Amino acid sequence: MNLGILTLRISLPGCASLKEKRQRMRGMHQRYGRNPAVAVCESADRDRLETSEWTFVVVKPTAPEVESLCNEIEDKVQRTVDGRVMETTREML
Structure with a gap:
């Protein structure tokens, strides 16, 4: 099994409360x-x-599958979250 750790730091400009942050990051x-x-x-x-950091741990049989799923997650977060991905960190184990 291969393991990947994807960490995304997301900027939430104009976020005025923790309730709003939860709404913007919901789901x-x-x-x-x-x-x-x-x-x-x-x-x-x-x-x-105004910031949020999320970590995703991905486990798949092969390294290319882990990388593909990490790419898919990163792309989907960039499209669906009301914020901007400021930093991405990946670690393959």
């Missing part, structure tokens, strides 16, 4: 956590209004 667990090959969590900046 991250539902969208990505349904896949049995993916674990997802908000890994940092939980109390900061």
Whole structure:
């Protein structure tokens, strides 16, 4: 099995409250956590209004499959989240 860790730091300009932040980031667990090959969590900046950091752990039989799923997650986050991905970190184990 191959394991990949994808961490995305997302900027949420103009976010005025934690409630608004939760609304803008809502569905991250539902969208990505349904896949049995993916674990997802908000890994940092939980109390900061204008940023959010999310980490995805991807497990697949081959490294290309892990890389492909990480690419898919990153692309989908960029399209669906009301914010901007500012930093992406990937680690393959």
